[in-house]
Amino acid sequence: MAEATTQWIPPATNIAQEDVKGKMFTFMRNFDDHIRREKETILSNRNKWIAQNAQDRENFVKMQSTIETYKTDAELLSDKMGKEKEELQKATRDIEEYKEKRDIQFARKQELEKQIMELKRELEQKRQAKSAMIQENAVQQRKNVPELLCYEEKLACKIIGVATDVLTFQFHNIDEDDWNRRFLVTIQIAGKQYSLKACDPELSTAKRLVDELNSSRDFFRFLKKVRQAFKNSLT
Known part of the structure; x- marks a missing residue:
């Protein structure tokens, strides 16, 4: 039995070309719009990136300039602070030296004041002693003067000088060859002890006689002596 030959027949399609074209046109238009928007x-x-980048570069330059300014200011401030620190240290040293000198001067002043007070006391004591x-x-002189006036008559001597601190006695009628010849002795009466100030003519015993006077x-x-x-000096 002979086999029958079967021929393949493609399925029938019913595609509307106009509809496809319309969809394709719409797709292409939408795609083009999408591409354009993108x-x-x-x-x-x-453009925003370029503008932002330019702005960033400008800001960077400004910041660099600001940083350099701050660096310069910091260096100047550091130098100024260094100088001020040196000045402060010098001022501190000067103050310490001044305090030290002031303390020395104060101590010296106190010492001088103490010495001055001691000198004042000594001077006052000396003044009081001198006054006494x-x-x-003066009391002794008041006692002595009347007696001395009497001595002029009995001893042929005359008081020719009465000062604050000296008495001068002038003797006469001693030299038989010249009754008018004058013999002088001057006594220092200041102080508690008498002393010989002058003797004319000189006597070797004058000082001893004054010592006896101080005793008696x-x-x-x-x-009289x-x-x-x-x-005796004439013989």
């Missing part, structure tokens, strides 16, 4: 977006983003001595001498306080006896010593 390009615009990319271009806009690019002057008063004592007997003027009449002293003048002086007169005798002058008389």
